[in-house]
Amino acid sequence: MPSRSDITYFGAGPALLPTDVLEEAAGALLNYNATGLGVAEHSHRSALAAGIINQAKADLASCLDIPDDYEILFMQGGGTGQFSTSVYNFAGAWVARKYKEIFGDVQGDPTDHPELLNQLKQAVDDELKIDYLVTGGWSQKASVEGERLLGSKHINIAADARKTNGGKFGIIPDESTWKLSENAALVYFCDNETVDGVEFPTFPKSLEPGPDGKGPIVVADMSSNILTRKIPVRNFSAIFFGAQKNLGMTGITVVVIKKSFLPPTISQPSPTLMRYLGLPVPPIIFQYETAAKNNSLYNTLSIFDVYVAGQVLKKLLRIYPNKVEGQQAVTDKKARLIYDAIEAFPEIYKIIPNKAVRSRMNICFRVTKGDDIDAAEKAFLEEATAQGLTGLKGHRSLGGIRASNYNSVPLEGAEKLATFIRGFATS
Structure with missing residues (x-):
């Protein structure tokens, strides 16, 4: 029977965790900070739990140089859950912006202004697009989920590696061939395709913001390469990643999102308006603004998983001054x-x-x-x-x-x- 020290594990996830972090976590699971209770037994509403969350957020921000105008959320459902969540939230944000553009300063119930409401519905039908760069199995699944939620007319496959690689993944199509929408609700790409072994070498030039800071709304799945290289956070509207590759244990998903997509800058349209427009209404636990308003504690979060992630971050900061x-x-x-x-x-x-x-x-x-x-x-x-x-x-x-x-x-x-x-x- 091999011991832990005899094994080097190269599995794709859940991944190997540092032994010293696991040893520390084992003690915390039995008795955290001499409280007589394990960290998994303390209330997620307690000051202790809030402290673990806030420290993990601060350490992640330090590791990745996350600017102050970004929020860090701990959610559940894995990267796959974010395939849906990102669609719900950024489609809603697109509608909110379009609503403001059409209604201007008009106040009150939108149904009192049927002409404007119909104009909004026509804009949604004609203009709302979500762009996907399909470079492997995960981005392909993300695009399928987007189509399932919104319908094919709102989905634009801006690039598909299989079309220029004999029906197989293994390349990233040249950016000159990408067919990006003019005003997409978001452009999604998977920064590292775990199944197919494909990684974007750098941030795509065609998605970079201009000198004025404006550019495409970019959402990236970094589940398998987060914390492995410096990233230009400001180029992204949101980044999400499951913890179970480089951060911690299966059970939590991290979202780093620009605060301009959260209240008070912008709020999700009402369920009534979304239903009128023929768009899906997100479950409340999948609303970014719900998670942000409640410091990721709207529902019961696994504080133990956040604690383990926090220990991994502390170790990284301790080992690497840079x-x-x-x-x-x-x-x-x-x-x-x-x-x-x-x-x-x-x-x-x-x-x-x-x-x-x-x-x-x-x-x-x-x-x-x-x-x-x-x-x-x-x-x-x-x-x-x-x-x-x-x-x-x-x-x-x-x-x-x-x-x-x-x-x-x-x-x-x-x-x-x-x-x-x-x-x-x-x-």
């Missing part, structure tokens, strides 16, 4: 070690995505040693497991091998995997 940039240097070094080992044997291994967009986080490749790929990959996995290198099997939809290079995988673990890759190729 915060996420320090982690980025280590992440990039680990990725280079693994990719260099694979590339050294082109007759044995084949990296799946195009080199220009290879993910640093999810390294996807096939083992082509011999005539039987399935047998070769089975042998690779069995021998890797025997050496304590686990979680390397590729996603069921893609097959092959996938090494997930999350923050808690130590440099020594990446070195061990690289050595194994080289040794397997020459055995």
